[in-house]
Amino acid sequence: MTYYRRGEHTPIRTGRAARTRVGTYNSPQRRAANLAKVAERVNHGKVTTADYLTGELHAPAEFVASYASPYGRTVAKVYRAEFGREPERSGLDVRGKRLVRVYAYGEAELPVMDKAAREYRRTAELVAQRTEAPAETAEAEQQPTGTAPGVLVAELAERHAVPAGFVARRVEAILDGMRSNPRLYDEQHAALTPGGAAVVRSVLFAEHTDGMLYREAEAWQDAQRPEFVPGARVRLLVSDSADPVTGTVRTIERNAIGLDVAEVALPGGRTTHQVTRLLTAA
Numbered sequence: 001m002t003y004y005r006r007g008e009h010t011p012i013r014t015g016r017a018a019r020t021r022v023g024t025y026n027s028p029q030r031r032a033a034n035l036a037k038v039a040e041r042v043n044h045g046k047v048t049t050a051d052y053l054t055g056e057l058h059a060p061a062e063f064v065a066s067y068a069s070p071y072g073r074t075v076a077k078v079y080r081a082e083f084g085r086e087p088e089r090s091g092l093d094v095r096g097k098r099l100v101r102v103y104a105y106g107e108a109e110l111p112v113m114d115k116a117a118r119e120y121r122r123t124a125e126l127v128a129q130r131t132e133a134p135a136e137t138a139e140a141e142q143q144p145t146g147t148a149p150g151v152l153v154a155e156l157a158e159r160h161a162v163p164a165g166f167v168a169r170r171v172e173a174i175l176d177g178m179r180s181n182p183r184l185y186d187e188q189h190a191a192l193t194p195g196g197a198a199v200v201r202s203v204l205f206a207e208h209t210d211g212m213l214y215r216e217a218e219a220w221q222d223a224q225r226p227e228f229v230p231g232a233r234v235r236l237l238v239s240d241s242a243d244p245v246t247g248t249v250r251t252i253e254r255n256a257i258g259l260d261v262a263e264v265a266l267p268g269g270r271t272t273h274q275v276t277r278l279l280t281a282a
Contacts, residue, residue, distance in 0.1 A: 039092040044202040046104035075116040146191030162217040233282040
């Protein structure tokens, strides 16, 4: 039996088949992608030194590769002075073919990273450049550089193979807790900052991994389906035909396991029985 999404005529890809494949089995590309996913999940809700250099100081990749570690040691030193204890190596970073434990900080600890950026010579130069930028550069930086929620919704709906309407509702719920934080949401341009977009991607990735995303998406789809009555014109979402199959509902009865099943009259005098959740309005 072949399953089709509403409004589509190609089979649904579910489970392992719905996952984005990178490289081939046991290839370096697949390994790197898997390591990156593990690091993304563990680092959810945290900020590593590399994240800070990229998202806050807009440092190029070469700078991050060269100075993330010494900057991290400066952050740790400032953290000890501020809180009187050792910071936790609660984050993960991909180093070649392995994952390495790194310092990671919560939102409340970001002022420590700001202070360390001003103390460490290399990052202090970046801070000074951003502070003393010419007027035209400052004006350019005021232009929206974040990600519009709608763009992120389209990206995540395609990545996780779930309806865009459901993703829009889920992203809006996440944004409700982020709009007051200028590090995560640019209210002036109604866009997510790079850090805010990373948080939303991380939340949906975690829900995708444990299956909650698909369970909620299925419940959302069920709520969107119309209630059918005898005489309604419907299209079958499950069919052996490559073309859309439409018919008219004759009767609706509840079966032994509590599902509503419709008897549908098809062209040519044929009839079929289909659960109503696999029907849509024609």
